[in-house]
Amino acid sequence: MATVPLTGARPPVVVAPPGPATPPEPPRSTGRRIGRVILWVLLIAFGLLFLYPFAWLLSASLKGRGQVFDNALWPETFHWQNYVEVWNQLPLLSWIFTSVSIAVLAAVSVALSSSVVAFGFAYFRFPGRGLLFGLVLATMMLPGAVTMIPIYLIWKNLGALGTWIPLFGANLFGSAFYIFLQRQFFLGLPRELFEAARIDGASYWSMFWRIAMPLSVPSFVIVLLFEFQASWNNLQAALIYLNAGSVEGFTAPLGIAYAMTKYSPTAGGQGDYQYVMVASLLVTLPMLVLFAFGQKYFIEGVATTGRKG
Structure with missing residues (x-):
């Protein structure tokens, strides 16, 4: 005899057993917190250093003649007129123009020429490529x-002394680094x-250009930033090839060295080194702005260069 289920009866409800509870995150150890605090303190300390x-330099540029070389970071009296008078004391605008022009020529020429040579070593396969590349690095x-x-002697025989050519001409042939x-x-x-x-x-x-x-912009x-900075701070080359010319044709580093001599009491000056500090600060600002705008490409280029060799 078959069993007939009762009308309206509900099937039994099967309840799944509860799963394992998610373990709470372990609290951060005290030693790890102390380590992070020490790390931040060191970073801030080195940053301030x-x-x-x-x-x-900023403080010295705002001081008077007698307080330039003290160690006080807060001037007793702010001499804002130093930033106005420096343009009358020194041909600073001409120095900056000369430095910018030479730095741009040097950076663009070495970046383009080095890229062409580097593409040849990277793409072409020819006998002795490794030896030739080793000689370049040597x-x-x-x-x-x-x-x-x-x-x-080469630039002298070419009649290029006293011109801008020796300060960027060699970059037309690339740089090993x-x-x-x-x-x-x-x-x-x-x-x-x-x-x-x-x-x-x-x-x-066409493949190169x-x-x-376009893929090697970083x-x-x-290369542009490195060479611009190297050319901008190049005192030795300007001292060799431009020192015999007029003061207005000096680069910024050579002009600042000239100003140090001009205001030296041993050379008949009055010790107005505050103008040298103003000029040094104004010459530093373009490099800070340049690296600030190029920081994105700089970090990207450092992160991606050298991933294959």
Whole structure:
């Protein structure tokens, strides 16, 4: 006899057993918190240490003649007229224009020439490529003092003394360090891009200018920043090749060195070094602005360069 279920009866409800509870996050240990505090204190301390020379320079530029070289970071009296009088005391605008012009020429020329050579070493396969690249890198081992006199004689025989040409002319042939830097970046680019371009009929120059260069903007900006900064602070070359010219034709570093001598009491000056401090501060600001705007490309280029070799 079959069993007939009662009308309206509900099936039994099966309740799943509760799963394991999510364990609470362990509280952060006291030692880890102390370590982070110590790290932040060290970072702030080193940051203030590196900012101290700039703060001292700013303070010295606002002081009078007798208080320039004290260690007080807060002047007793603010001499704002120093920033107005410096343009009458020194041809600072002419110095800045000369430095900017030479730095731009040097940075652009070495960035382009080094990129072309680096692309050749990265893309082409030919016998002796490794040996030739090693010889290029070996030039970095030569001290600058060894090549100083031969380079001077070359520019003298070319009649370029007293002009801007010796300060950026050598950059037209590239730089070993920048060639190495750009080559490492080019090696990280997919080779299939260039092979596809060759199949489509692109020339080697088109591959370099239309594919390699747009993809290597971060490393290219790094080379520009490095060389602009090196040319901007290059006192030695300006002292050798421009020292015999007029004062208005000096670069900013050479002009500041001239101002230090001009205001020295031993050279008949009155010790007005506050104008030198103002000029030094104004000459420093363009580099700060340049690195602030190029920081994004600088970090990206450092992070991506050298990932393949």
